[in-house]
Amino acid sequence: MSxxxxxxxxxIGNVIIADTGNDRIAEVDTSSNGTxxxxxxxxxxxxxxxxxxxxxxVYIADTGNSRGVVVAPPVNGDLVAGDQx
Numbered sequence: 001m002s003x004x005x006x007x008x009x010x011x012i013g014n015v016i017i018a019d020t021g022n023d024r025i026a027e028v029d030t031s032s033n034g035t036x037x038x039x040x041x042x043x044x045x046x047x048x049x050x051x052x053x054x055x056x057x058v059y060i061a062d063t064g065n066s067r068g069v070v071v072a073p074p075v076n077g078d079l080v081a082g083d084q085x
Contacts, residue, residue: 006049018047
């Protein structure tokens with residue numbers, strides 16, 4: 001991690017971290033102790049804050065790109081990412 005700026009916990013206890021210095025969002029999966037990168041399918045620049053809703057959707061403030069990014073929870077093991085400008 002480099003300059004982590006925000007941490008949220010989802011409804012099942014996974015810890016989601018805005019790893020601002022590395023331009024990514026990481027999740028520490030509490031069931032397997034593994035780390036999953038949320039944003040392999042979208043490029044972030046300086047994510048500073050985020051929130052998670054009760055369904056597991058993560059909303060990211062992608063400040064360097066002046067946009068919000070929405071990452072839906074996994075469906076069949078795949079993450080679905082999109083952005084809102």
